[in-house]
Amino acid sequence: MRVVHTVKEVREFLDSRKNIGLVPTMGALHAGHEKLIQVARSECELVAVSIFVNPLQFGPNEDYGRYPQALSQDLEMCERNRVDLVFIPSVKDMYPQPQFTMVEVGRLDVHLCGKFRPGHFQGVATVVLKLLNIVQPHRAFFGEKDMQQLAIIRRSVLDLNVPVTIVGVPTVREADGLALSSRNRYLNPEERKAAPELYRALKEARSRIQGGERDVAKIREATLQVLQSSPLIRVEYFEIVDTEELQPVHEITDQVRIAAAIWIGNTRLIDNVY
Numbered sequence: 001m002r003v004v005h006t007v008k009e010v011r012e013f014l015d016s017r018k019n020i021g022l023v024p025t026m027g028a029l030h031a032g033h034e035k036l037i038q039v040a041r042s043e044c045e046l047v048a049v050s051i052f053v054n055p056l057q058f059g060p061n062e063d064y065g066r067y068p069q070a071l072s073q074d075l076e077m078c079e080r081n082r083v084d085l086v087f088i089p090s091v092k093d094m095y096p097q098p099q100f101t102m103v104e105v106g107r108l109d110v111h112l113c114g115k116f117r118p119g120h121f122q123g124v125a126t127v128v129l130k131l132l133n134i135v136q137p138h139r140a141f142f143g144e145k146d147m148q149q150l151a152i153i154r155r156s157v158l159d160l161n162v163p164v165t166i167v168g169v170p171t172v173r174e175a176d177g178l179a180l181s182s183r184n185r186y187l188n189p190e191e192r193k194a195a196p197e198l199y200r201a202l203k204e205a206r207s208r209i210q211g212g213e214r215d216v217a218k219i220r221e222a223t224l225q226v227l228q229s230s231p232l233i234r235v236e237y238f239e240i241v242d243t244e245e246l247q248p249v250h251e252i253t254d255q256v257r258i259a260a261a262i263w264i265g266n267t268r269l270i271d272n273v274y
Contacts, residue, residue, distance in 0.1 A: 019045040022137035028068035028182035032172040056123030201226035236261040
């Protein structure tokens with residue numbers, strides 16, 4: 001395994017390589033990231049993992065300064081899973097001058113997390129395009145837990161003719177259903193006990209749709225009752241959206257995605273199901 005820190009080193013190492021897979025991460029790797037790496041390993045000749053906490057995607061009152069870091073454990077996981085290249089750039093290397101050029105994917109970022117995190121997806125799309133240009137992978141792997149992020153990245157590479165296949169990998173969960181996230185480590189024991197209510201609420205909504213309910217208002221009412229059963233949970237949003245442009249629907253007539261964000265203490269958790 002090779003560990004590098006500059007764009008020049010990445011390009012020298014990957015020059016003329018075939019079938020490269022990229023797993024972009026912000027570090028603090030967990031079993032969800034490990035699944036991404038394993039899928040990449042099964043599909044690609046060479047696997048690269050990037051570890052970079054991207055300042056462009058954090059708002060002024062968000063957790064950029066305290067985002068979890070565990071570099072030695074991250075490198076151990078990469079080594080264990082036969083990663084070929086780990087790219088750990090500095091902010092100065094990724095943004096050597098002020099970033100005047102930004103990537104913005106309209107419409108897909110209006111609702112869900114985009115409504116509550118202005119500028120977030122612009123920062124995500126920009127850094128992902130930079131990483132795709134640096135590594136020039138044939139395939140790039142992202143988790144379906146970050147469903148809106150995945151949709152935006154897919155649309156950006158389609159609209160900008162980036163020659164890469166974006167691969168979505170199903171969400172990895174704890175035994176009690178909580179979606180794995182680097183931010184889960186912020187939860188204290190009492191908050192951690194309440195956190196699976198998010199997945200339980202999403203399953204309740206899905207069950208009602210599968211049972212024939214088509215009125216989104218009624219589904220939302222039942223779902224919010226689940227979430228509001230815990231005094232520790234504050235609901236940021238619960239939405240049922242179409243799968244193409246992530247627009248809210250009022251009646252179920254086609255395939256949808258059910259998504260929600262909650263706060264437990266100072267920790268924001270997101271999840272979604274089909």
